[in-house]
Amino acid sequence: MDFSNQLDLLDALADEHSHKSSTSKFDLRKWQEKGVLRAIDRQWVEQLAQHADEKNTAVLVAGALCSAYLGAGHICIDLATLWRAPPQEISLDTFRQALGQGQVNSVSDWCRALQASSLVCSASDLRDTPMVLVGTRVYLYRYFAYEQQVLTYLRKQFDTPLFDVKSDLLAQLFPSTLITDDKTIDKAVDWQKVAVANAASLPFSVISGGPGTGKTTTVTKLLALLVAQSAAQDRPLRIELAAPTGKAAARLTESIANAKASLPFNDDIKAAIPEQASTLHRLLGSEFGRSRFKHHRQNPLHLDVLLVDEVSMVDLPMMAKLIDALPPHARLILLGDKDQLASVEAGSVLGDLTSGIETAYFQPDWAQRLSNLTGDNLQPFGNPTAPSITRALTLLRTSYRFNENSGIGHLARAMNAGDAPAVLRCLKANYQDVQWCPPEEGQTKVDITRLAKGYDDYWEAVRHKRPIADLYQAFSRYQILTAVRQGEFGVEKVNAQLELYFYQRGRIKDPHVWYPGKAVMLTRNDASLGLFNGDIGLCMPDESQRLRVWFMQPDGSFTGLLPSRLSEYEVVFAMTVHKSQGSEFDQVALLLPLSPSPVLTKELLYTGITRAKFAFTLWGGSHLIRVATQTQIERYSGLNEALWGN
Numbered sequence: 001m002d003f004s005n006q007l008d009l010l011d012a013l014a015d016e017h018s019h020k021s022s023t024s025k026f027d028l029r030k031w032q033e034k035g036v037l038r039a040i041d042r043q044w045v046e047q048l049a050q051h052a053d054e055k056n057t058a059v060l061v062a063g064a065l066c067s068a069y070l071g072a073g074h075i076c077i078d079l080a081t082l083w084r085a086p087p088q089e090i091s092l093d094t095f096r097q098a099l100g101q102g103q104v105n106s107v108s109d110w111c112r113a114l115q116a117s118s119l120v121c122s123a124s125d126l127r128d129t130p131m132v133l134v135g136t137r138v139y140l141y142r143y144f145a146y147e148q149q150v151l152t153y154l155r156k157q158f159d160t161p162l163f164d165v166k167s168d169l170l171a172q173l174f175p176s177t178l179i180t181d182d183k184t185i186d187k188a189v190d191w192q193k194v195a196v197a198n199a200a201s202l203p204f205s206v207i208s209g210g211p212g213t214g215k216t217t218t219v220t221k222l223l224a225l226l227v228a229q230s231a232a233q234d235r236p237l238r239i240e241l242a243a244p245t246g247k248a249a250a251r252l253t254e255s256i257a258n259a260k261a262s263l264p265f266n267d268d269i270k271a272a273i274p275e276q277a278s279t280l281h282r283l284l285g286s287e288f289g290r291s292r293f294k295h296h297r298q299n300p301l302h303l304d305v306l307l308v309d310e311v312s313m314v315d316l317p318m319m320a321k322l323i324d325a326l327p328p329h330a331r332l333i334l335l336g337d338k339d340q341l342a343s344v345e346a347g348s349v350l351g352d353l354t355s356g357i358e359t360a361y362f363q364p365d366w367a368q369r370l371s372n373l374t375g376d377n378l379q380p381f382g383n384p385t386a387p388s389i390t391r392a393l394t395l396l397r398t399s400y401r402f403n404e405n406s407g408i409g410h411l412a413r414a415m416n417a418g419d420a421p422a423v424l425r426c427l428k429a430n431y432q433d434v435q436w437c438p439p440e441e442g443q444t445k446v447d448i449t450r451l452a453k454g455y456d457d458y459w460e461a462v463r464h465k466r467p468i469a470d471l472y473q474a475f476s477r478y479q480i481l482t483a484v485r486q487g488e489f490g491v492e493k494v495n496a497q498l499e500l501y502f503y504q505r506g507r508i509k510d511p512h513v514w515y516p517g518k519a520v521m522l523t524r525n526d527a528s529l530g531l532f533n534g535d536i537g538l539c540m541p542d543e544s545q546r547l548r549v550w551f552m553q554p555d556g557s558f559t560g561l562l563p564s565r566l567s568e569y570e571v572v573f574a575m576t577v578h579k580s581q582g583s584e585f586d587q588v589a590l591l592l593p594l595s596p597s598p599v600l601t602k603e604l605l606y607t608g609i610t611r612a613k614f615a616f617t618l619w620g621g622s623h624l625i626r627v628a629t630q631t632q633i634e635r636y637s638g639l640n641e642a643l644w645g646n
């Protein structure tokens with residue numbers, strides 16, 4: 001495709017209108033140069049315009065921004081928001097002048113221009129067009145369809161008759177009543193018991209909570225209740241466990257196995273609860289070279305209950321495909337921490353599902369039902385304005401991992417609240433488990449010597465040729481996390497510096513080839529190898545002294561592959577916070593850059609902090625920490641408004 005004609009067209013358009021605005025000449029290339037658009041956004045919309053003979057600049061702007069915002073994780077754009085606040089690289093005047101060239105001088109003009117375009121259809125008159133206009137929101141058609149699929153599914157679940165819940169079994173699972181005079185929200189009610197009562201009542205439920213709030217413990221009790229109820233009716237349940245990454249699936253497997261041990265039920269019931277979790281890709285049947293999964297509406301999954309952990313990492317297309325593959329009678333239980341970073345790809349499904357969960361509580365009749373089932377008094381949490389979605393949600397509010405003396409717990413809470421002074425107080429408070437290393441005056445380089453120290457035990461394990469399982473354990477005790485990819489403090493440079501440092505210390509003979517102890521993370525799914533984006537492999541010789549890269553399988557065993565079989569991977573002594581989602585480490589060092597970056601948000605720092613179980617070190621200056629704490633990620637979609645009316 002020759003785009004130059006289209007560019008000429010755009011120039012001509014701009015010229016045609018230049019009498020109206022002699023100061024501006026609209027050109028999408030300029031927006032690409034400023035970083036507002038990617039090449040693909042501009043080319044996509046220019047191709048469309050050429051095919052459809054669409055000449056209105058305002059339609060092209062909407063299309064290009066729709067594509068660009070999708071690349072940044074948004075499901076749609078909102079014309080009303082853009083009209084007030086265009087992308088920060090473009091001044092309001094320039095933006096409105098560009099739209100003015102398409103005769104658009106208000107948000108309603110802009111909507112009208114889109115309605116008149118053959119590239120756009122409306123939600124009430126869906127046609128085969130690349131874009132859909134809904135109110136003031138504009139979607140790429142496919143993403144509108146994904147969102148509708150999720151909404152249709154949810155609405156259907158709200159209309160489904162409630163399941164019976166046996167309160168005697170619930171009481172058996174949660175034997176101790178809360179004896180406390182403390183009437184604060186997190187102490188007055190056993191939210192874990194509420195979560196089980198809630199989720200057992202409905203075919204769809206979400207249990208959200210921060211680290212160590214007992215999500216796995218709770219959901220294991222929920223599965224036990226479901227198994228016990230169906231055993232009483234002689235109907236065995238087919239239960240599947242899944243998570244978005246291999247690492248998260250392995251963690252879920254381990255946590256469920258641990259939590260099962262303390263269930264107050266007989267061995268038959270425990271045995272009916274599976275421990276083995278798979279990745280979502282594996283569950284849905286990822287096929288090499290195909291974007292479509294093996295399981296979908298025409299070939300649904302063979303299960304009665306599906307539990308998905310770490311749902312904050314699940315993007316909208318994946319959620320839509322998952323829902324599409326569920327048999328109509330199946331229960332879906334979603335677990336996750338709503339405050340973590342949203343998925344790398346578009347959408348923030350968990351965030352949208354739970355956006356008002358902190359304060360909305362339950363509809364009064366639902367609070368009554370929960371009171372009856374649990375024996376706790378939920379009436380104070382009845383809220384006549386709570387929307388239907390609240391029935392399906394429970395927020396676990398007490399962390400059993402981080403007690404009152406835990407700096408990590410305090411820091412995570414302060415970060416989540418966006419309370420910058422509290423975050424800085426916490427960093428300075430000399431907690432045993434939190435360390436703060438602000439940059440020295442004039443510092444421009446990463447302090448690799450101090451950062452690398454955390455890997456001493458790992459290198460000792462490599463030197464002694466410890467079994468791969470021990471090596472894996474040693475490796476996952478410590479992790480350096482970076483906020484950014486590029487630059488001196490970015491993941492690529494930090495990994496290169498670490499490898500050089502290890503080489504200089506004699507740990508590595510040659511950092512340019514595969515060496516014992518090399519740690520890599522896959523950057524792409526490889527269904528043919530049964531490996532997934534984010535899987536970590538450690539290089540060690542096999543019995544015949546051939547170097548292999550060892551990957552942990554969901555069942556805890558290890559597969560060793562010849563390095564030549566791996567195509568897309570990166571060294572992983574440091575990883576980005578984004579890639580660390582779904583993993584936890586004993587010790588974490590989080591490295592912030594020296595200068596501001598739009599990726600520095602409270603969600604990123606919260607996610608980094610909560611990856612640490614026992615020790616957390618923050619490398620970063622107070623100004624950047626303050627700004628990041630007060631910066632929140634926003635992702636546009638229609639889910640939030642449809643579910644919560646926001």
Ligand SMILES: Nc1ncnc2c1ncn2[C@@H]1O[C@H](COP(=O)(O)OP(=O)(O)OP(=O)(O)O)[C@@H](O)[C@H]1O
Pocket residue numbers: 192209210211212213214215216217218255259400401584
């Ligand atoms: N009600 C409770 N009373 C006491 N301890 C609990 C309770 N619930 C959970 N725990 C303990 O707290 C720890 C964390 O529980 P669990 O692993 O279920 O939390 P989680 O939210 O799944 O954690 P993660 O953030 O790792 O996913 C476990 O040791 C568990 O035994």
